[in-house]
Amino acid sequence: MMQKGIQNLALKQVLGFPLQDCRDYRFIREELGLVRSIRGIQDVKDFISIIGQPYRLTEGRVVCIRSGQIRLCVNLIERVLCAGQLVVASSGTLFEVVEISSDCDFCMLAFANRLMEEERPVGLLKTYLQGRLFLSLALTAEEEERLQKIFVLLWEVLHDEPFARETVTGVISVLFHQIDYFRKQGLSEEQPKRTRQEDVFEHFIDLINRYALSExxxxxxxxxxFLSPRYLSTLVRQVSHRTVMDWVNEAVVQEARLLLRHTDKPVYQIADELHFPNPSFFCRFFRRMTGKTPYGYRKEQ
Structure with missing residues (x-):
């Protein structure tokens, strides 16, 4: 059976659907969308497959689960999100919804990175804009209530005429500051402060997420x-007990798995997309990393 492959999911794409008028539950522009309840996407499922179809997010998401649960795969890792959980996922995240409980409800914010280009992002927002962040937090009742108030404020601001862009981006910044505060509150007070080496390593991982397929x-x-290759190699090994190339290869093989699992592209085309000199080189690399040939891995899936 032919698979549909990995598809992009973008706000612009949703705007092109002949959807019903749903002003009470969703607000969508090309750069931003806010859904107040699962009712705001009920008619979207007539145009895209919600269950069992892998998507790569063109815009990131902030989702607050109000009730029920969602089972999904994020970058091939299965997760179960329950009521009271907050999820932040950057653009570029690959996800596939496996199951949604009948009592599930949530509110969801999606926005393009370019919306925040006038801001000076710091902390969690900066990490989010750098790509492929996936953060899941269990909220207390008080924390969830506070975030809901920010969502309500954002909903009201979005309906100002004319569109109050600076106010909207300001509220989104406040939302991320609040999420970052909750995240830090959840950390042990005895946890030592991050070292400069750990900060550099975090920036290194951001670069891996963005460039590993071609660099x-x-x-x-x-x-x-702005480091010497020798110093970077030493730093990465000290912080992670792995080499620079270990991290590069892991990112490449993950993308290869996604393409083999979710597309019918021939192996030679995948090898070309992943910038291997030829299919044989790619097959040897994949087998060395996974213990299976690309054909064997695809057959298992």
């Missing part, structure tokens, strides 16, 4: 971080 040279990442 596989230590010098490239060292140059982006």
């Amino acid at each position: 596989r040279n230590v010098s490239f990442y060292a140059g982006r971080l």
Whole structure:
């Protein structure tokens, strides 16, 4: 049976559907969408597959689960999100909804990175804009109530005429500051402060997420971080007990798994998209990393 492959999910795409008028539950523009309840996407399922179809997010998401639960795969890792959980996922995240309980409800914010280009992002918002963040927090009743108030404020501001762009981006910044505060509150007070090496390593991982498919040279990442290749190699090994190339190869093999599992593209095309010199080189690499050939892995799936 032919698979549909990995599809992009974008606000612009949803705007192109002949949807019903649903002003009470959703607000959508090309750069931003806010859904107040699952009722706001009920008619969307007539145009896209909600269950069992892998998507790559064109815009990131902030989702607050109000009731029920959602079972999904995020970058091939299965997760169960329950009532009282908050999820933040950057653009580029690959997800597939496996199951949604009948009593599930949530509110969801989606926005393009370019919406925040006038802001000076710090903390969690900065990490979000750098790509492929997936954060899940269990909220207390008080924390959930406070976030709901921010969602309500954002909903009201979105309906101002004319569109109050600066106010909207300001409320989104407040939302991320509040989420970051809750995240830090959940950390142990005895946890030591982050070192400079850990900060550099975090920036290194951001670069891996963005460039690993095309850049596989230590010098490239060292140059982006204004470090010598030798120092970067030493730092990465000290912080993670792994090498720079271990991280690069892991990102590449994850993308290869996604393409083999969710598309019918021939192996030679996947090898080309992942910038391998030829299919044989790709097959040897994949087998070395996974213990299986690309054909064997695809057959298992």
